[in-house]
Amino acid sequence: DVKVTQSSRYLVKRTGEKVFLECVQDMDHENMFWYRQDPGLGLRLIYFSYDVKMKEKGDIPEGYSVSREKKERFSLILESASTNQTSMYLCASSFNGRTQHFGDGTRLSIL
């Protein structure tokens, strides 16, 4: 079975802090994704990566950056956290053209 592991289930940070969310997958998938999930809005794509060191913006990249130095790991970075970034963050991975597999999510609160 595919395993997508997010480093934290719950995280509380302060406004202005730099925040790192980590995601690791164990199936050698080319593609990795970061979404945020908010009530009534579904999942919205922040960034994705289709190869090591490659990244593309999704629908809501503002205030975020990403890093993919190794194929199995995809990091989401909040450069200067703000309260409107309080949300559930979901990481996913996939082979090309195949179903995305999701991690358990990180519930991030910015105070």
Add this chain to the structure above:
Amino acid sequence: ELKVEQNPLFLSMQEGKNYTIYCNYSTTSDRLYWYRQDPGKSLESLFVLLSNGAVKQEGRLMASLDTKARLSTLHITAAVHDLSATYFCAVDTGFLQYNNNDMRFGAGTRLTVKP
């Protein structure tokens, strides 16, 4: 820009009843996914629909795809409490290079099945 609309957003039904969740999308796509999410849990893949007229069934859930109408349905037959969850449809935009499935999600349908 691809828009994906699900309805209803909230659904409360009695056990044993049937109901359908609808997923409309705004641009051409021939790949649609249905996911289930339990509270506090991750998204679990239910179905992948890859062509017009595709129908897939598992247990009490049946999903179909009409690419001409840009519509997918998730039909629930004789609902049971264990089906209570949030269901998402997701449409592959097909706009990315390398076929790496850029998806857009509906807002989700929160289903509650009451005894």
